[in-house]
Amino acid sequence: MTQPLNRRLFLTSALALAASPLLGVTAAQASGFVEYTPGLIDEALAEGRTVFVDYSATWCGTCRRQERVVNNLRASNPAYDQAMTFVRVDWDTYRTHEVAVRRSIPRRSTLLVLKGNQELGRIVAGTSATEIRLLMDKGL
Template sequence: MNRRTFIVTAAAAASAAMLPRFAFAADYVEYTPGVIEAALAEGKTVFVDYSATWCGTCKRQERVIESLRSADPAYDKAMTFVKVDWDTYKNADVTVFREIPRRSTLIVLRGEDELGRIVAGTSEKDIKGLLDTGL
């Protein structure tokens, strides 16, 4: 095997080995009416991400969340992650009932309680703190 073939094969194998880890971390349940309430009724802790595809702050939050979830699988075991599309649901009950002020809002829910909230924050420390409340 020549050097180029070896390097390409090794790089492909390394990338393939990492795919499940990153693919798993990116899993979100896309919001539809009732999905949050159903998860809470089953006793699950729910991390809700109110975001818009065009929002720069939302993109930064998503990168931080994905990095933290990849680094610690306990988050995925402990919580259901739900993404609420701001453009579709900004005036819906899921947003109005919880008094969500804007896109780029992250909340953690358990039972009837809101355990924590971040509005427009992108600090890795703060987002990790919010995720930790769900553990």
């Protein structure tokens, strides 16, 4: 049986979501990703961290599906957040930037796991939870 709609909770949630851009909270931050800025990935790698990179666009349906899968996997296994830094690269802003060109990123909806100077794995346009979990496991 479904619960009746709690109007106060609904209105509070809707207001918080609508106000988040005004408070400087991006969608990437809300979902636990760090928004890419030039040099961020290289700095993290130089510090010895493993980096999960999501090249995505806000209008991309495949990207949204990948994000849901990644977030579900992260919620079910906290080791991912302990082992990796999650970075979102906005495709519309950076598709011709060195962050995409240097790594030969063919399109949005590309996921990478990087450590040191190595690419541990990549998925292009894949949305399978099993495939994405196997990619994320490479970062553990």
